[in-house]
Amino acid sequence: MTVIHPVVMCGGSGTRLWPRSRKSQPKPFLPLVGESTLFEATLDRCADGDRFAPPVIVTGAGHRAHVETQSGAHSGTRVIVEPEAKNTAAAIALAAARLDPDAIMLVLPSDHHIADVPAFRAAAHTAANLAREGWLVAFGITPTEPETGFGYILRGAPLEGGFAVERFVEKPDLATAKGFLADGRYSWNGGIFVYRAGTFLDELARHRPALADAVREAVAKGREDGAAFHPDPAAFARIEGESVDYAVMEETDRAAMVPVAMGWSDIGNWQALRDAREGDAAGNRVRGNVELVDCRNVLAETDGPRISVIGLEDIAIVVDGNEVLVTTMAGAQKVGKLGGATNQ
């Protein structure tokens, strides 16, 4: 069985779960769903020593202390500290360049929730087999709703355990998303990828030669520091940041997808977090000192002050430090644009 190298990307803090998630307490490092943080759960999910190598974590200097504290249980963890954030293509390329060209890497966002771990692992190994044959594999997450906040993948010809990718599709409008759901051949693109490291770098060099060059130089001139690696800042600064979707996946003719239904959520806003948590009989999710009267499907959480709620449905109430957020679930998409979220 192919050993898989988890590559966990710990990027920006995100503002959509403000005020719980903040610059000083970024989303991946918070225990949002269960008792583990999203980052810890991501590492635990691929911590089977027979099937997974120790993780490689790509992060920025700002998150490094969180990463080191929360990855302590996983021996052999290596950390790549980006001099600055340059989007996912560069982050993945750094990890690929630090691995053996034949290594199979599983690229994972650090802030997603996956309820069905066996399904996740099975998909990873199916994808690993395709990656070994030279495919650049995306997880294609079976959609459960006509979601307009995600990109979609249209599957093409069948492969062993998956499909060639016919086309990556930008975030659709609602009518289009409903069509995708009815069609059955569309999956969500959850930003989870499996590559042979050398193949990924070859494809990057073919489609984004300048980016690939800059990464190669940043790694060659980089500096080891215990378990951490620091790419050369000057070389890295030359990079024009681009997502791996644009830079590689939409360009290559070797894109494949493995369909998977694994209770996935990007915990992209308070509604998604509400849905990822287990509710009581009335669908309410509370944490901390909360009294609810005549409420349904309410998420209420507080780090101290008591919250008392009467008569509400489908709203989120979050008390954190000196901030109180009250939003409808429909309005949760706008949280990141609030004054408090943008001026942290």
Place this chain on the structure above:
Amino acid sequence: MTVIHPVVMCGGSGTRLWPRSRKSQPKPFLPLVGESTLFEATLDRCADGDRFAPPVIVTGAGHRAHVETQSGAHSGTRVIVEPEAKNTAAAIALAAARLDPDAIMLVLPSDHHIADVPAFRAAAHTAANLAREGWLVAFGITPTEPETGFGYILRGAPLEGGFAVERFVEKPDLATAKGFLADGRYSWNGGIFVYRAGTFLDELARHRPALADAVREAVAKGREDGAAFHPDPAAFARIEGESVDYAVMEETDRAAMVPVAMGWSDIGNWQALRDAREGDAAGNRVRGNVELVDCRNVLAETDGPRISVIGLEDIAIVVDGNEVLVTTMAGAQKVGKLGGATNQ
């Protein structure tokens, strides 16, 4: 023109405006509508020296410091400190017994809001004329909604500027209240009364002789203390507390009412307070550090932490100290039953 003696009753703290109103910061002494507190506004409303005598304030020891601080601007104010709360019949009787029998007294709750002060004053003087003729006069507030939280007054035969009372009616159900509104002869009983002091005491002695006796003795054995008067605790303790409505108004055959439309509110819950405050173009009322997005008719106020709200309508959000209240306007009636409100 008859000089009127305002008698302001500062009773319990109330729990329906929790968490802003608390035992330690009772409703009458908070600036809930404008910049004055409800108590200050009550005094200011009858502070015309030609028409009104200095006020008599009936309160408990717990509220005395608030009363003295906030009545400082009104020279000649006298305070009666009840040894314990015994409902309105006893409180009014204490004030009546301390006034000249011929004095015309205007009994006022300390925690109501009245938008139209000239209308209030005109009604007071109309009622004073009836009181001088021996009537026990209630303000009959022209109803604007089929309110089920108030008692009603059914008017009878016309008098000069008012009507004899046909009947006092308990809080009705909604269908009955709608009928009252359509009928046109029903008014709200706002707990505002005008009496000749001696007539009130005579009627009390007739219908509640024990109560009248106990008050007489409590006053006779009472103790002066500067501008404050302390009724005798032992005599006062004998009183069986009863509302003036039951003890006198529903018993006497000399009950009258003066109809008045004066923008009255008892500020009886967060919905009433929302409605008493002036809103912005979207009907929102905010105090303190608040950001609203896509909100209508929301009341939001905070004594410190920022409140951010998205997409809500007709709710109240109140942050006070270590408490956060979020309620629909329909649910505002239940605030007093919350754990926080009952265990202060």
